[in-house]
Structure formats: structure tokens, C-alpha cells
Amino acid sequence: MNTKIVNIxxxxxxxxxxxxxxxxxxxxxxxxxxxxxxxxxxxxxxxxHPDHPKQDRHVQHNSLRRYLYTTRKEWRRDVTD
Structure with a gap:
């Protein structure tokens, strides 16, 4: 997975x-x-969310769905290990 460091x-x-x-x-x-x-x-x-530009919604939604699916799958694997 590609990562990016974020400072908050x-x-x-x-x-x-x-x-x-x-x-x-x-x-x-x-x-x-x-x-x-x-x-x-x-x-x-x-x-x-309605504030997002319409042309980006589909791409962002699919990326988010893929990321959430993968992350949940990893968490389930962590629990069963």
C-alpha cells in the first residue's frame, strides 16, 4: 500500500x-x-457528500469503497491470526 506521511x-x-x-x-x-x-x-x-464536484464523485466513491473493503479485510485477518 502506498503511504503518505501527514503531520497534525x-x-x-x-x-x-x-x-x-x-x-x-x-x-x-x-x-x-x-x-x-x-x-x-x-x-x-x-x-x-454534496459538496464534492459531480465529476469527481464517481472516482472518489470507487476509490473509497476499494480502500474501505481492503482495510476491513486486513482487520478481519488481524483478528483471526
Missing amino acids: SLPKELVQIVDAEAALRYESRSEYIKRALVMRLDTTNIAT
Whole structure:
């Protein structure tokens, strides 16, 4: 999978909460945040939001569906291993 590094600023208290939650799930901070983002995208289906230009919706929606499918498949594999 191609990756891109993203730097974000978060309040210290939020990072402490994320770290504690990630530790409970035996995940790294990055894994926890990535999972939260994927769940949010899956829930809101951002690719079909009306603010997106119509010509990009189909491409974005298909890319998002592929990514979510692959990610869920990897998570299921992690649980069964």
C-alpha cells in the first residue's frame, strides 16, 4: 500500500487519550488514528457528500469503497491470526 506521511497538531490531552485507547487495543497511535479515520469515512461516506464536484464523485466513491473493503479485510485477518 502506498503511504503518505501527514503531520497534525493535537491537544496534549487528546494525544494522551488516544495513546491510552490504542494501548488497550494493542495498536500504535498511527494505527488507532488511521482506524478512526477509516471508520469516519465509512460512516459519513464522504465521497458522495454534496459538496464534492459531480465529476469527481464517481472516482472518489470507487476509490473509497476499494480502500474501505481492503482495510476491513486486513482487520478481519488481524483478528483471526
